[in-house]
Amino acid sequence: AGAVSCDNTLRRAARRAALSRSRGRGKYELKINENYKNLSESYLFSTIAKKVAVYTQQHPEQEIIRLGIGDVTLPLAAPVVDALHAAVEEMGKKETFHGYGPEQGYGFLKQALMRYYARRGVVLAENEIFVGDGAKSDIGNILDLFDVDNTVLVPDPVYPVYVDTNVMAGRRIVYAAATRENGFLPMPQADVQADLIYLCSPNNPTGAAYSRDQLQAWVDYANERGAVLLFDAAYESFITDGDVPHSIYELPGARTCAIEFRSFSKKAGFTGLRLGFTVVPKDLMCGDVQVRSLWARRHGTKFNGAPYIEQRAGEAVYSEEGSRQVMEQVAYYKRNAMVIYEGLKEAGHTVFGGINSPYIWLKVEDGMDSWEFFDYLLEQANVVGTPGSGFWPSGEGYFRLTAFGTYENTVEAVSNLF
Numbered sequence: 001a002g003a004v005s006c007d008n009t010l011r012r013a014a015r016r017a018a019l020s021r022s023r024g025r026g027k028y029e030l031k032i033n034e035n036y037k038n039l040s041e042s043y044l045f046s047t048i049a050k051k052v053a054v055y056t057q058q059h060p061e062q063e064i065i066r067l068g069i070g071d072v073t074l075p076l077a078a079p080v081v082d083a084l085h086a087a088v089e090e091m092g093k094k095e096t097f098h099g100y101g102p103e104q105g106y107g108f109l110k111q112a113l114m115r116y117y118a119r120r121g122v123v124l125a126e127n128e129i130f131v132g133d134g135a136k137s138d139i140g141n142i143l144d145l146f147d148v149d150n151t152v153l154v155p156d157p158v159y160p161v162y163v164d165t166n167v168m169a170g171r172r173i174v175y176a177a178a179t180r181e182n183g184f185l186p187m188p189q190a191d192v193q194a195d196l197i198y199l200c201s202p203n204n205p206t207g208a209a210y211s212r213d214q215l216q217a218w219v220d221y222a223n224e225r226g227a228v229l230l231f232d233a234a235y236e237s238f239i240t241d242g243d244v245p246h247s248i249y250e251l252p253g254a255r256t257c258a259i260e261f262r263s264f265s266k267k268a269g270f271t272g273l274r275l276g277f278t279v280v281p282k283d284l285m286c287g288d289v290q291v292r293s294l295w296a297r298r299h300g301t302k303f304n305g306a307p308y309i310e311q312r313a314g315e316a317v318y319s320e321e322g323s324r325q326v327m328e329q330v331a332y333y334k335r336n337a338m339v340i341y342e343g344l345k346e347a348g349h350t351v352f353g354g355i356n357s358p359y360i361w362l363k364v365e366d367g368m369d370s371w372e373f374f375d376y377l378l379e380q381a382n383v384v385g386t387p388g389s390g391f392w393p394s395g396e397g398y399f400r401l402t403a404f405g406t407y408e409n410t411v412e413a414v415s416n417l418f
């Protein structure tokens with residue numbers, strides 16, 4: 001009892017001190033980043049999660065099938081789990097314990113990644129690879145290197161992170177409409193000047209993927225203009241078509257204009273582990289400044305490296321058996337994509353994507369807008385998807401479904417749908 005009363009006395013004193021501090025705050029005129037006021041109220045997937053939470057509270061008896069956010073459902077592959085266990089054991093022994101690691105990532109993982117790229121004819125140096133905690137973070141963090149006066153080009157519809165992170169910085173954004181007419185793959189326009197250009201192929205949300213010639217046109221355009229391509233290859237492992245490059249560096253000229261982002265989330269189910277990497281080639285220069293050295297400098301100051309145990313797990317993804325098992329998981333999700341794609345097509349709907357991608361892009365019929373269709377699906381079929389307009393205006397009239405559910409749920413969702 002003595003301890004409790006003592007505790008309360010301390011808490012009361014702390015509260016009094018905080019209160020008197022907060023009374024004085026006004027006179028310091030702390031300024032927030034006003035750009036945050038230009039963001040939508042909440043991040044797309046948080047808005048969806050809130051809507052679903054309200055619905056499930058009101059209808060606790062309904063089983064909801066979640067095909068909204070692209071979160072995986074299969075557990076980690078056995079070689080990945082074994083690598084995690086082994087690394088944990090190492091961390092528990094004096095002789096094999098690891099403290100701070102190299103902030104750009106361990107050599108063993110970078111060597112495995114270099115071997116993977118080499119099989120596609122892409123030669124990377126170890127210090128061009130930066131291991132991080134996922135593509136989303138790096139896609140946001142890379143903007144530290146570029147002046148706020150640069151103009152940014154994003155496709156529309158777009159993965160919201162590209163827009164939000166630039167809005168936060170107050171950068172000017174121009175949009176390249178990805179429409180049914182251009183196969184959801186906008187191409188460079190001579191009259192549009194942009195300094196930073198985001199490309200995502202295979203694309204989130206539309207599932208479309210650039211061919212070799214199309215990507216080459218972007219590389220040439222960026223080199224001519226002195227622009228930088230921010231190439232998001234998070235869905236690379238879903239590529240089926242031989243003519244779709246897996247890495248931007250398969251294209252001549254890309255080393256002088258492109259940064260590539262990769263994720264372990266969709267390839268190997270690391271959404272809950274967090275691991276990714278970014279490639280910044282030494283040949284990418286802005287004037288006489290090497291962009292790679294700026295990113296290395298930023299990494300050194302703001303990041304202490306991804307956890308050792310996760311990097312060991314990442315290495316296992318690229319081992320022979322690890323690759324075989326993760327590609328089996330990708331094949332499982334690709335089968336789901338086909339279940340959705342074919343099911344909707346047979347029911348007379350207009351669908352895109354799903355072939356080189358875990359995302360199916362469905363045309364909303366019946367004069368509903370995409371949020372109305374979201375409510376309709378949730379209420380009538382108990383299926384959660386993502387409204388196209390959540391990915392910016394050209395997404396209106398479309399709806400995204402993900403193939404990352406379980407096979408059984410995917411089959412059920414399609415049969416509930418129509």
Ligand code: MLT
Pocket residue numbers: 068069070071136159204
């Ligand atoms: C998505 O659903 O668009 C992705 O899962 C989000 C992400 O990768 O951050």
